[in-house]
Amino acid sequence: METYLLASAFNGVIAQRLAKRLCPDCKQKVDAPASMFQKFNVDPDLANTLKGVGTYYTYGPGCETCNHTSIVGRVGIFEVLTASEKVKQMIFNDASTLEIRKQAIEEGMQEFTSQYIKKGQRGEIALEEVIQAMFDFGQ
């Protein structure tokens, strides 16, 4: 298949990561405490971003629901890259993944990191996972 055919048929791509789902019955509220930021060596800017969005949760002591693991399965976290004309052009021109991501974000792509923050706020995943994701994606 010619490259231009591939590019014109390409509508987007979905990346997925799996995070630990907090047990709904024993998860514990955590008010993004300073001690946790210290533990993970979170830089002050990131700490402020996380503080600004309110309450998070952390692993509970364990109970019957979670078989004393504090975790009930996994939750999928998605990043959907829609192939705009600009993005297609970049792929066609062999742009780097980093450049393509940057363009997609400018066009409104919801990044993994913002998805992690949302899941953290809803209490689906632990603050620890949110912070870890920030490090994984270098933000």
Ligand SMILES: [Zn+2]
């Ligand atoms: Zn539990």
